[in-house]
Amino acid sequence: AQSVTQPDIHITVSEGASLELRCNYSYGATPYLFWYVQSPGQGLQLLLKYFSGDTLVQGIKGFEAEFKRSQSSFNLRKPSVHWSDAAEYFCAADFGNEKLTFGTGTRLTIIP
Amino acid sequence: DTAVSQTPKYLVTQMGNDKSIKCEQNLGHDTMYWYKQDSKKFLKIMFSYNNKELIINETVPNRFSPKSPDKAHLNLHINSLELGDSAVYFCASSQATGATAAFFGQGTRLTVV
Numbered sequence: 492a493q494s495v496t497q498p499d500i501h502i503t504v505s506e507g508a509s510l511e512l513r514c515n516y517s518y519g520a521t522p523y524l525f526w527y528v529q530s531p532g533q534g535l536q537l538l539l540k541y542f543s544g545d546t547l548v549q550g551i552k553g554f555e556a557e558f559k560r561s562q563s564s565f566n567l568r569k570p571s572v573h574w575s576d577a578a579e580y581f582c583a584a585d586f587g588n589e590k591l592t593f594g595t596g597t598r599l600t601i602i603p
Numbered sequence: 604d605t606a607v608s609q610t611p612k613y614l615v616t617q618m619g620n621d622k623s624i625k626c627e628q629n630l631g632h633d634t635m636y637w638y639k640q641d642s643k644k645f646l647k648i649m650f651s652y653n654n655k656e657l658i659i660n661e662t663v664p665n666r667f668s669p670k671s672p673d674k675a676h677l678n679l680h681i682n683s684l685e686l687g688d689s690a691v692y693f694c695a696s697s698q699a700t701g702a703t704a705a706f707f708g709q710g711t712r713l714t715v716v
Contacts, residue, residue, distance in 0.1 A: 525704060529644075534607075534693060535707040579644060590636070590659055591705060593646040 493518050493586040497594035505602045506574055512567040512597050514582030522584040524565040525591065526556055529579040538580075541565060552576070577601045606630050607708040609694050615714045616684055624679045624711045626694030632706075633699050634658070635677035637669060640691040640710070649692075652677055653699070684715045 494517045504510055516522055523542050527535040539550025546558040556567045565582060582594040607628045616622050628635060636659075637649040651659040655671045666682045677694060694708040 527707070534709040535646075535695075537704050537706065540704045581646065583646075589634075590648040590651060590661075591638075591646075596644050 493522075493584075493588075493592060495582055495584050495592050495594040497580075497582050497597050499597045500595070501598045501600065503600040503602060504572055507571050510567075510569045510572045510576070510599070512580050512582075512599070514565045514567065514594060516563050516565070516584050518563070518584070518586050520587070521558075521560060522586045524556075524558060525583045525585075526550065526554070526565075526567045527581045527583060528552075529581065529596075531578070535581065538567070572599075572601055574601045574603065605708075607694055607696055607706050609692075609708040609711050611711060612709060613712050613714075615716065618684055618686060618715055620684050621680070621682045622684060622713070623681070624692055624694075624713075626677045626679070626708060628675055628694075628696040628706075630696055630698075630706060632696035633674055634697045635671065635674070636695040636697075636705060637677065637679050638693040638695060638707075640693060642690070646693070650677075650679075681713075684713075686715050689713055689715045 496515045525540045526538040538554050539548050541548050541558045579596045581596045583591040609626045634653045636651045640646045649663045650669045652671045654674045668680045671677045691710045691712050693710045695705040697703045697705040
């Protein structure tokens, strides 16, 4: 079945430290892949997307993600987090069925 | 300028009532969606419309009826509200289906008491 998995429910990092949020998908081909961020009480903001081509994609707010076909992964990274990055992060995929399938989200807490 | 706007942002109502949530996008997109986020923050699609035509109806109870008067608007009407309908409802839009990104509204937090 087509699915998106975010193995980490909650991650805590210190301000200034690097960050990697994991995302895996289950699909027989390469889906379109997205990362969204949801700040408390807010909507979903698109951070970045991957459709094809270069497997390292740059997004807003200093985020990047790398698509690895061999691992069916699309992990989100940031070299140095800021307190304002504390939020819920969602990985999503379009499996060619004209809708987004979301992972369960990873809550990011930043320690001063 | 808000790209995808929903009203109201908060909605508290009693069981059995009928309510509507409105959504408008000014991005010129052809496709609009309704997603539901449950209490565990899980997001799932409910409906999608492309240029006013229903494309996806994801096993949603008949009490939920979307209406798209034009391609910039997609409203959600809910009849006979139940406690289990309490959730955050997100409207979204995209240029088309496929290799495009969806842009989301701020959400409507519906609480049924």
